[in-house]
Structures are given as C-alpha cells and as structure tokens.
Amino acid sequence: MNEDYPKYFYKYRAVSNSDDLSKDYAIDALLRNQAIFSSRKNFNDLFDSSIELIKPTPREFKEIKSLVGKDDRRLLSECIHKGLFTPAGLALINGFEESFNETIDSYGFMSVSKNPVSNLMWSHYADSHKGFCIEFRSEFMKAEKVSYQKVIPKLNTIDLHRLHFKIYEGDDIGHQIWRALRTKLDEWEYESEYRFQANNAMGRIPKGKKFIKIPYNENFVESIIFGCRMQDDVKKFIMRHMPGTVKFKQAVARTSTVEIINI
Structure with missing residues (x-):
C-alpha cells in the first residue's frame, strides 16, 4: 500500500x-x-461529479462514417445532411447522452x-x-x-460514439470519466x-x-x-x-x- x-x-x-x-x-x-x-444525484454539492458533455460536430460524425461497416455507414448517413445534423442525428446524440448519464447515475x-x-x-x-x-x-x-479544481471536467462525447462503433479502445475515456467522478x-x-x-x-x-x-x-x-x-x-x-x-x-x-x- x-x-x-x-x-x-x-x-x-x-x-x-x-x-x-x-x-x-x-x-x-x-x-x-x-x-x-x-x-451522484444524491450528493449535496450541485456540481460534484458533474461532467460537461461536449457535443460532436457533423465533421466528426463524417470521419466515423468512413471507418465503419456498411450497416453503420448507412445509419450515420441518415444523421447528416448538407453538413448539418438531421433530426435523426440529433436524436442519436441526445440518446447517447441520456444513456451515459443513466449509467453514471447508477454508480x-x-x-x-x-x-x-x-x-x-x-x-x-x-x-x-x-x-x-x-x-x-x-x-x-x-x-x-x-481532486479539487476551479471548473468541472469536460468530456468530448464523440469518443463515446467512437467507442460504440468499435473504432476506439476506450481505456483513455474510462480514465477521463473516473477522474471526473472524483473531481x-x-x-x-x-x-x-x-x-x-x-x-x-x-x-x-x-x-x-x-x-x-x-x-x-x-x-x-x-x-x-x-x-x-x-x-x-x-x-x-x-x-x-x-x-x-x-x-x-x-x-x-x-x-x-x-x-x-x-x-
């Protein structure tokens, strides 16, 4: 020890x-x-274990699309139109955030x-x-x-999408999340x-x-x-x-x- x-x-x-x-x-x-x-929802500090989730950009989604298989590529194609997220794309992003928060809230x-x-x-x-x-x-x-710091941690949620589509190992994001949960x-x-x-x-x-x-x-x-x-x-x-x-x-x-x- x-x-x-x-x-x-x-x-x-x-x-x-x-x-x-x-x-x-x-x-x-x-x-x-x-x-x-x-x-964490029961902590007396409003900001304890809070994580500012940074939403992905259409360009980042387009990069993922070039690295996945045909079925996933079709799904991601429905998420972007003329360089912007479609309603389906926004729903996918919001669904990922909700799922992430539900998982963290269960710890x-x-x-x-x-x-x-x-x-x-x-x-x-x-x-x-x-x-x-x-x-x-x-x-x-x-x-x-x-750890104690002046601002709450941030997390780029594009990494959650990369992890979901199996084009990211995930060890680093796991460490980021755990550090955030003790900040x-x-x-x-x-x-x-x-x-x-x-x-x-x-x-x-x-x-x-x-x-x-x-x-x-x-x-x-x-x-x-x-x-x-x-x-x-x-x-x-x-x-x-x-x-x-x-x-x-x-x-x-x-x-x-x-x-x-x-x-």
Missing part, C-alpha cells in the same frame, strides 16, 4: 431521530454494519475523509457535533483521492475527501433511487467517535449495541481546535 495512503478513513454521520434511536437512519446502518453508497459512491478533527466536517455532516464519526481501517477500502470544485478542499466506488458485484443503484446499502464486515471498523455535543443517551445506546471489538472515542473542543480522545 502507498505510504501516503491514510491508515484510517472517517465517515461523518448525523443523528436525526433522537426520539427513537432504533429507527434512526444513520444508527440503524451503523448497527447493521451497512455502508451507504450514494448516486454508487461512499465519500470518506482522512481528517477526523475538521470543525467544518463535524458541523456540516455530523449535525453540528451532535452526531458521530465512523473510523474505518483503510486496508479494507480501495478509496481514491478526490469537486476547490471550495470543498477542506473535506480532504477520498471516494470509494462500489463495483458491479457490490451493486448498482436502481433507476429512480439515490442510494443503496452495502454490508461490510464489522472488523472494518476501528472505532466510533462521538461528537462534542452528542447526548449521553445516544452514546450509551450505540455503545450498548455495537460489537465488543469496536473502540469508542470522544471528540472534545479545545482552544480553537477539535481533539479526539479515547474513552
């Missing part, structure tokens, strides 16, 4: 149903050893951080320090570092995020849904860190129901900083 790869990853969670902890969404998933993998991601003492993370994702943070052992998680605007850099994508064997998100729950081994968890403002009854409930191998820690407010201590 890369020596720069964090030893632990942290998942901040809010508690939203303090009246009935057994039915709280985050606590229920924690006690059942379930990780929540979200579609499940779990976002984690390498930083357990971020005041902003505790505030934004753990209900202003009233929630908790799961400390995962990173050896069990193939997460990749998120955020630089205003989010404080999150120190890593992103874990569920593979096909783990599951895809059904159309119309925004997330799936995927079980994990309880040994993947090193500890549960309680927020500075978490209520005592919530702490006791979690400690009473978690496996005995899991450690418990407490986030405490120091002068201008957050510190994690063992309890």
